[in-house]
Amino acid sequence: MQTNLRTLGPNETKLVLSLTEQGQEIVQASEVIALLGSESRARKVIQNLIRKGWLTRLVGGRYMLLPPSHGPENLGENNLLALASAAVNPSYVGWWSAASFHGFTTQRPHRVTIAVLKQRAPVTIEGHSVRFIQMAERKFFGFEQVEIYGRQATISTPIKTVIDCLDRPALAGGPGEVARIVFGASRSLEFNDVVDDAIRMESQSLLQRLGFLSDLVGWPIPGPIREQLRAAIAPSTRSKFGRKARREGDIGYVNDWGLLVHASKEDLLADVPRITREPGKC
Known part of the structure; x- marks a missing residue:
């Protein structure tokens, strides 16, 4: 059975829910580190969320959230503009x-x-x-x-x-x-x-x-x-x-x-x- 790519772990859920509740689409790596309390933990969460299609890397240390409204599967292509x-x-x-x-x-x-x-x-x-x-x-x-x-x-x-x-x-x-x-x-x-x-x-x-x-x-x-x-x-x-x-x-x-x-x-x-x-x- 194929694993749902957008399933979240505890730290990933914490970040996604925090951004969603605040209506925040753009997040800096420094904000994720502050939220999760560990740079290594934050980097791992960011990498996982990019792989699962919840975040997209824009430029160095800056990411865009692809919110729950995008559905349960990784959408792959997002709007480039x-x-x-x-x-x-x-x-x-x-x-x-x-x-x-x-x-x-x-x-x-x-x-x-x-x-x-x-x-x-x-x-x-x-x-x-x-x-x-x-x-x-x-x-x-x-x-x-x-x-x-x-x-x-x-x-x-x-x-x-x-x-x-x-x-x-x-x-x-x-x-x-x-x-x-x-x-x-x-x-x-x-x-x-x-x-x-x-x-x-x-x-x-x-x-x-x-x-x-x-x-x-x-x-x-x-x-x-x-x-x-x-x-x-x-x-x-x-x-x-x-x-x-x-x-x-x-x-x-x-x-x-x-x-x-x-x-x-x-x-x-x-x-x-x-x-x-x-x-x-x-």
């Missing part, structure tokens, strides 16, 4: 990972990207790669708690997601994928709601990309908002979007936004099939 966002506090799931969650793209990135205030080395959680990206404090805003299969995850809001992707395209799959994300956002967001948070980021190149890609994918920019966006970009500002070097067929300099685009219209719109492409227009 919830686990990743719980690994460091404060933090949030951002960029390509968040864009996929919000439905702005059909692509599913191979690893989860987490915004943090202090850089940390990448980790592997339940066999999945998780990387941490340090973000300036002024840009660390615009996230919310969402429930995914009964667990809480901290993820950038839809508005902040598209802004973060414009700010750092390399973390969102590159220029073509960012165009797809902007198009996806245009289906559910109002441009007016995006501008204020975009300006708050204090990045001229972000604002240039926002204006250019919105025009490219057909996201209407109301007249007064367009003027507000242009006024926030210094007239002398010049930035690049796309590859490092220009190739034949690239869009080139876009005077409206002071942006040098090293990518063709076809490449940028390759994953935006619903847009009508008119030769010579962007």
